[in-house]
Amino acid sequence: MTDILSLKERARVLVSRYAEKNIKITTAESCTGGLLAGLLTEVPGSSAVLDRGFVTYSNEAKHEMIGVPVDLLMSYGAVSSEVAKAMASGALFCSSANVAVSITGIAGPDGGTKDKPVGLVHFGFAADTEETKHVQCLFENTGREGIRFQALVQALKLLENFIENS
Numbered sequence: 001m002t003d004i005l006s007l008k009e010r011a012r013v014l015v016s017r018y019a020e021k022n023i024k025i026t027t028a029e030s031c032t033g034g035l036l037a038g039l040l041t042e043v044p045g046s047s048a049v050l051d052r053g054f055v056t057y058s059n060e061a062k063h064e065m066i067g068v069p070v071d072l073l074m075s076y077g078a079v080s081s082e083v084a085k086a087m088a089s090g091a092l093f094c095s096s097a098n099v100a101v102s103i104t105g106i107a108g109p110d111g112g113t114k115d116k117p118v119g120l121v122h123f124g125f126a127a128d129t130e131e132t133k134h135v136q137c138l139f140e141n142t143g144r145e146g147i148r149f150q151a152l153v154q155a156l157k158l159l160e161n162f163i164e165n166s
Contacts (some may be wrong), residue, residue: 008042010156015043015050017163025159026097027053028066028087030078030104031121035152037101052096056087079104081117081134088124089132099127099162101155105137105155117141121151125158 018025026030027037027050037053040046054065059078062068064086067090068083076082087102112118119139126132139150 007039007152010160011039012043014156014159014163015040015046015048017047018049018159021163021166023049023099023163023166024051024095024097025049026051026091026095026100027155028062028091028100028102028124028159029053029058030057030062030087030102031107032103032148032151032155033057035148036101036103036155039152039156051095054091062087062090066094067151077116079106079120081122081136084122084124084125085126085132085134088126092126092128098128099159100124101158102126103151104108105147105151107144107151108141109144111164119147121147121154123151123154123158124159125162127162 034055037121040050056062059073063070068086072082072086084102084104088100092100102124106112106118108118119141121137123135137154139147
């Protein structure tokens with residue numbers, strides 16, 4: 001299992017690589033409540049890379065802050081590929097960033113269903129140079145903290161993959 005010290009090191013490397021390429025990041029977080037933006041801001045100099053972070057925990061916040069269409073929220077629910085992609089696209093549009101990562105899921109301990117169990121997390125990734133992508137993960141139910149931590153690790157992977165291929 002990845003520990004917090006290795007995550008801080010990964011964030012440091014990530015911030016350095018994004019700064020070298022002058023690429024800015026924005027985040028749109030629901031179930032992680034700002035953990036990704038918080039991790040990135042642990043790095044001195046991260047202001048050169050992190051444009052802003054949106055914590056859009058409620059459906060209203062998703063709609064009002066980053067323009068997720070109400071019909072998507074009503075039709076698919078907040079925890080869906082459609083909403084994750086809309087969150088990433090909306091965050092990118094509402095910022096001065098070049099890339100956006102979104103996180104929406106069910107961290108538990110309650111709220112899961114047969115179709116959307118605890119541990120289900122959807123990620124969106126938008127960049128001004130490519131089409132918005134989606135990743136779905138069903139994390140082991142290691143408790144609320146564990147699921148949120150696993151989601152943080154996956155979001156870092158998305159950002160790392162993008163900069164490696166840029």
